[in-house]
Amino acid sequence: MAGGKMYSFEEVRKHNVRKDCWLIIAGKVYDVTAFMEEHPGGDEVLLACTGKDATADFVDIGHSDSAKEMMPQYCIGEVDAATVPAKLTYAYASDASPDKAATSAAGAWATLLRLAVPVLLLTLALAMQSYGKAKAE
Numbered sequence: 001m002a003g004g005k006m007y008s009f010e011e012v013r014k015h016n017v018r019k020d021c022w023l024i025i026a027g028k029v030y031d032v033t034a035f036m037e038e039h040p041g042g043d044e045v046l047l048a049c050t051g052k053d054a055t056a057d058f059v060d061i062g063h064s065d066s067a068k069e070m071m072p073q074y075c076i077g078e079v080d081a082a083t084v085p086a087k088l089t090y091a092y093a094s095d096a097s098p099d100k101a102a103t104s105a106a107g108a109w110a111t112l113l114r115l116a117v118p119v120l121l122l123t124l125a126l127a128m129q130s131y132g133k134a135k136a137e
C-alpha cells in the first residue's frame with residue numbers, strides 16, 4: 001500500500017484483541033479484525049502475533065501465494081521502523097548469520113567426510129584387488 005498511513009509501534013500494539021487486531025508483517029500494518037474468524041490458522045495465532053513484528057511467524061508457516069494475495073486488502077499502512085524495539089524486529093541478516101556461519105562450516109566438513117569415505121573405500125577395494133591379482137600371478 002504505497003503512501004499508506006505511518007503508524008508508531010506503540011499505536012499498533014494497542015490493537016491486540018479479537019475485535020480489534022492489527023499485525024506488523026514486513027514493515028506493513030494489517031488490520032485483520034475482519035479476517036480473524038476466517039483465518040485457516042485460527043484467531044489465536046493472530047492474537048499471539050500482536051505487539052511484535054510478526055514477519056518471522058508469518059514466514060515460518062510458509063503461507064501460500066494465495067494467502068499473500070489476500071494481504072493487501074487488510075493493509076492499512078506502514079509501521080515507523082524507528083519506533084519498533086530492536087529485539088522485536090525480524091532481522092533477516094543478523095538473526096541468521098551467526099548460526100548460519102557455524103552450520104555452513106560444519107556442513108563443509110560433513111560434505112568432505114561424505115566424499116572422503118567412499119573414495120577411501122574404493123581405494124581400499126582397488127588395492128585389495130591388485131594385491132589378490134599379484135598373489136595369483
Ligand code: HEM
Nearest residue numbers: 030040041045049054057058061062063064067070071074
Ligand atoms: C494478513 C495476514 C495473514 C493472512 C492473510 C493469512 C492467511 C492464511 C491462509 C490463506 C492460510 C491457509 C494456508 C495457506 O494458504 O497458506 C493460513 C494458514 C495459517 N496461518 Fe495465516 N495468515 C496471516 C497471518 C498469519 C500469522 C501472523 C500467523 C502466525 C503464526 C499465521 C499462522 C497460520 C497458521 C498456523 C496456518 C495454518 C497452517 C496449516 O494448517 O498448515 N498466519 N493463513
